[in-house]
Amino acid sequence: MTKQPSFREIRYNEKRQRILENAARLFAQKGYENVSLEQIAARLKLNKASLYYYFKSKDEMFFLIQMQAIEQANAALEQVLESEADPKEKLREAIKSHVRIATRDYITGTFRQMELVLPRKLMVRVIAARDQFEKNFQKIILEGVEKGVFHRQYWKLAVMSILGTLNAIPRWYSPRGELSAEQIGEALAGFILKGLSVDE
Amino acid sequence: MTKQPSFREIRYNEKRQRILENAARLFAQKGYENVSLEQIAARLKLNKASLYYYFKSKDEMFFLIQMQAIEQANAALEQVLESEADPKEKLREAIKSHVRIATRDYITGTFRQMELVLPRKLMVRVIAARDQFEKNFQKIILEGVEKGVFHRQYWKLAVMSILGTLNAIPRWYSPRGELSAEQIGEALAGFILKGLSVDE
Numbered sequence: 001m002t003k004q005p006s007f008r009e010i011r012y013n014e015k016r017q018r019i020l021e022n023a024a025r026l027f028a029q030k031g032y033e034n035v036s037l038e039q040i041a042a043r044l045k046l047n048k049a050s051l052y053y054y055f056k057s058k059d060e061m062f063f064l065i066q067m068q069a070i071e072q073a074n075a076a077l078e079q080v081l082e083s084e085a086d087p088k089e090k091l092r093e094a095i096k097s098h099v100r101i102a103t104r105d106y107i108t109g110t111f112r113q114m115e116l117v118l119p120r121k122l123m124v125r126v127i128a129a130r131d132q133f134e135k136n137f138q139k140i141i142l143e144g145v146e147k148g149v150f151h152r153q154y155w156k157l158a159v160m161s162i163l164g165t166l167n168a169i170p171r172w173y174s175p176r177g178e179l180s181a182e183q184i185g186e187a188l189a190g191f192i193l194k195g196l197s198v199d200e
Numbered sequence: 201m202t203k204q205p206s207f208r209e210i211r212y213n214e215k216r217q218r219i220l221e222n223a224a225r226l227f228a229q230k231g232y233e234n235v236s237l238e239q240i241a242a243r244l245k246l247n248k249a250s251l252y253y254y255f256k257s258k259d260e261m262f263f264l265i266q267m268q269a270i271e272q273a274n275a276a277l278e279q280v281l282e283s284e285a286d287p288k289e290k291l292r293e294a295i296k297s298h299v300r301i302a303t304r305d306y307i308t309g310t311f312r313q314m315e316l317v318l319p320r321k322l323m324v325r326v327i328a329a330r331d332q333f334e335k336n337f338q339k340i341i342l343e344g345v346e347k348g349v350f351h352r353q354y355w356k357l358a359v360m361s362i363l364g365t366l367n368a369i370p371r372w373y374s375p376r377g378e379l380s381a382e383q384i385g386e387a388l389a390g391f392i393l394k395g396l397s398v399d400e
Contacts, residue, residue, distance in 0.1 A: 153387075154379075154387040154390075154391070157379070157384060157387050157388065157391070158391055160365075160368065160369075160372050161365040161368075161388060161391060161392075163368065164364040164365040164366070164367065164368030164369075165360075165361040165364040165365055166364070167364065167368060168360065168361075168363065168364030168367060168368070169360075169364075172360050179354075179357070184357060187353075187354040187357050188357065188361060190354075191354070191357070191358055191361060191395040191396065192361075192395060194394060194395045195391040195392060195394045195395030195396075196391065196395075
């Protein structure tokens with residue numbers, strides 16, 4: 001049986017999350033390399049020492065932000081995979097829910113800087129989570145291939161094309177742009193589904 | 201009238217290009233940060249001092265490699281734009297010729313590390329060349345939109361999706377993979393064109 005978190009733990013976790021999101025915004029604005037722990041603390045009106053109560057290092061913060069973003073994306077995909085929808089609907093939902101996550105302000109900046117070098121021990125965990133993301137997308141497409149809804153030939157290439165499209169969103173998305181995240185998700189899903197589907 | 205390059209100049213330029221391509225391969229193998237000028241010189245059986253006869257710094261080399269890759273891509277797109285082909289053929293050719301360039305060994309590694317921070321003065325020139333690449337693709341799509349061949353709605357999003365797909369190629373392409381660059385180009389073009397085209 002999982003122990004209920006105490007009120008103290010809940011508060012600790014909420015505070016930790018708030019620090020993370022603020023750090024993520026700072027990393028996005030100024031670039032990871034240019035942000036010091038002092039600046040993160042100042043933004044939150046904390047002193048640097050109390051930051052260490054929550055995090056061991058800036059690398060740990062950046063690692064956790066990346067992991068959260070990928071894990072949210074994976075959770076969304078897994079929910080889609082478990083649903084009863086048909087393959088086309090699953091793919092549409094997968095794309096739309098991913099766009100929703102990828103366009104959240106603090107996550108946009110995170111995804112944009114994914115290639116930064118983390119210490120190898122942390123990087124392998126990020127890469128493992130990203131591989132899982134790729135596999136989840138493959139499963140969705142493969143289900144459609146097996147049901148004869150999506151083209152079998154070059155289906156892996158289609159997956160890479162979809163991932164390329166989705167991973168690039170944080171590079172060009174702006175919350176001040178003409179299109180909402182919903183519109184972007186809907187339009188990309190339409191475009192991708194049309195490219196991939198066997199004509200009826 | 202442009203002066204004919206002398207034999208000495210031709211030799212200088214060929215040597216310079218050979219150094220660049222070898223440096224690019226080293227950067228791709230070991231990561232830019234981990235390669236020293238000494239290692240580049242050693243690989244070419246030169247001493248470090250004679251490298252300076254060709255390049256001012258490692259940054260300059262990396263900058264030139266990036267610029268060459270983008271300029272080759274732009275030249276290919278401009279050739280396509282100037283051709284007499286119809287919009288679908290232009291887009292197919294644009295995608296295929298880009299895949300051909302992006303899968304060349306020393307360029308693959310370069311595109312993979314594009315996000316590395318160059319000194320700002322050099323970075324703005326890389327970004328300008330990449331903007332030109334984006335504009336060239338927009339022109340191709342827009343021509344098709346205006347001729348009623350491609351969907352008008354969300355056409356800019358289609359451009360971003362295509363660029364996302366193409367820019368991701370160096371992340372997953374392997375010369376030891378099942379598909380040749382030609383097959384990849386042909387398949388991606390098929391997929392993209394189907395997604396984008398107004399049904400006949």
